Amino acid sequence: MNDGAKTERVRLSAEDWEDGALALIAEQGVGALAVEALARRLGVTKGSFYWHFRTREALLQAALERWEEYGEREVLAEIDRIADPRKRLPELFRRVAHELQPHRVYAALLKALDHPQVVPVMSRVSQRRMEFLTRMYREAGLEPVVALHRARLTYAAYVGFLQLNFTLGLPRLSHEEFDAYVEHVIGTLTPAKPED
Numbered sequence: 001m002n003d004g005a006k007t008e009r010v011r012l013s014a015e016d017w018e019d020g021a022l023a024l025i026a027e028q029g030v031g032a033l034a035v036e037a038l039a040r041r042l043g044v045t046k047g048s049f050y051w052h053f054r055t056r057e058a059l060l061q062a063a064l065e066r067w068e069e070y071g072e073r074e075v076l077a078e079i080d081r082i083a084d085p086r087k088r089l090p091e092l093f094r095r096v097a098h099e100l101q102p103h104r105v106y107a108a109l110l111k112a113l114d115h116p117q118v119v120p121v122m123s124r125v126s127q128r129r130m131e132f133l134t135r136m137y138r139e140a141g142l143e144p145v146v147a148l149h150r151a152r153l154t155y156a157a158y159v160g161f162l163q164l165n166f167t168l169g170l171p172r173l174s175h176e177e178f179d180a181y182v183e184h185v186i187g188t189l190t191p192a193k194p195e196d
Helices: 003-011 014-028 035-042 046-052 056-080 085-097 100-110 118-139 144-168 175-189
Strands: none
Touching: 014 035, 014 046, 014 056, 014 100, 035 046, 035 056, 056 085, 056 100, 056 118, 085 118, 085 175, 100 118, 100 144, 118 144, 144 175
């Protein structure tokens, strides 16, 4: 083994490859993920890749799981730590609204729902997000059926906005307009008071 190959393995971890894969997916879609192109982008040889992964599919699976775990650990878990259930939903909406990379990955995965590795991940993510939203609405005071309907409406609004924005390039909003839109979503979808 030469020192150059050893240095590449030390310098690039499996997580680096996964992050690179997610960035490529976000920019160009699942179909663009290729070992050689990613190695070039990361400034290393393909040999570095094979130190961590056996195949492109193994990298894709690891990257998808990393993206999935980020949503669970970094976003939902942090929102869960907010003591006041009435403050959780607005904070969730504001936080999610300003995380561009996860949205781009999600939008790219929506375009790849015919890919066998994408479908189970998107199903799990969507199911957990729906359950999380339903629970947040319940804890904010909505009755079970109303909480479920509101969760569906919220998630559909999120997915629809991503489709409009990343697939069609609409709407074209300035930062101020986008922030005003987020506040409108919060005002519309957050219960004003517990329903009897």
